[in-house]
Amino acid sequence: MNKFYMKRCIWFIFIILIAVPVFAQDDGEGGGPDGAFSDEGPAAEMQSRPKVDLLADLRNWLAKASAPPMEKSQEKSLKSLYDRQLKEMRESFKKQYGVSLDSALAAQSSARGRRAGTARSANQGQSAEITRLTNQLSDRVIAALRMDQQAALRKYQSEQLRVKEVSLLKQKLKAAGIVLTADQESEVDAIYARKSRLRTLAIIEAKGDSYDKNITILNQQSTQRVVQLLSSTQMAVLSSANKAKAPVQ
Numbered sequence: 001m002n003k004f005y006m007k008r009c010i011w012f013i014f015i016i017l018i019a020v021p022v023f024a025q026d027d028g029e030g031g032g033p034d035g036a037f038s039d040e041g042p043a044a045e046m047q048s049r050p051k052v053d054l055l056a057d058l059r060n061w062l063a064k065a066s067a068p069p070m071e072k073s074q075e076k077s078l079k080s081l082y083d084r085q086l087k088e089m090r091e092s093f094k095k096q097y098g099v100s101l102d103s104a105l106a107a108q109s110s111a112r113g114r115r116a117g118t119a120r121s122a123n124q125g126q127s128a129e130i131t132r133l134t135n136q137l138s139d140r141v142i143a144a145l146r147m148d149q150q151a152a153l154r155k156y157q158s159e160q161l162r163v164k165e166v167s168l169l170k171q172k173l174k175a176a177g178i179v180l181t182a183d184q185e186s187e188v189d190a191i192y193a194r195k196s197r198l199r200t201l202a203i204i205e206a207k208g209d210s211y212d213k214n215i216t217i218l219n220q221q222s223t224q225r226v227v228q229l230l231s232s233t234q235m236a237v238l239s240s241a242n243k244a245k246a247p248v249q
Contacts, residue, residue: 067152143208
């Protein structure tokens with residue numbers, strides 16, 4: 001298998017994996033820990049509830065992650081940080097788009113489920129910025145927890161995501177006509193266990209700042225390791241499946 005097909009297979013698997021939501025969520029329980037405090041992050045909380053019970057949500061996620069519980073002495077500083085970050089978030093959005101964050105969230109909420117692609121496209125920039133800001137907000141609040149608390153929570157997040165990524169990867173490869181051997185499955189599990197550990201460290205070391213670049217590199221490295229496990233026959237099948245799905249120019 002030449003380098004062209006190798007690159008093509010790597011890209012195909014990478015596309016498969018970025019389809020997994022970054023914010024791993026528990027089925028039926030409201031919220032992924034990456035998105036922090038609700039199904040769709042703090043922004044959804046602001047729209048859906050008059051008041052956000054930040055501390056209750058944090059306690060809930062710490063419990064799910066089997067992390068040390070929040071102490072009373074932490075509450076005031078965490079709430080103060082959240083309120084300050086939320087104010088900056090609203091001001092930043094209003095300055096950039098000329099509309100309030102709350103009105104943008106209301107418009108976004110009413111547009112959900114519509115088939116009008118044009119309307120969604122027009123607000124794509126605002127949606128992306130809302131996502132970025134809310135992720136930043138939750139990251140900074142989590143980074144203010146004690147190290148033993150945030151480490152357990154971040155590990156829990158990464159493990160949830162690992163399970164979803166591995167499951168989706170195996171499903172997509174099988175759909176493309178590739179069934180992994182027992183040894184290959186074991187190697188894939190090891191690759192994503194490594195990725196989960198490194199992802200946890202990268203996020204903690206970012207201390208609330210952006211870690212997107214490091215995660216993208218980690219994703220690419222993991223994808224390449226998976227492709228290198230495939231036999232030449234499996235790679236040829238995967239390349240053919242990718243070619244069949246490619247849009248006609």
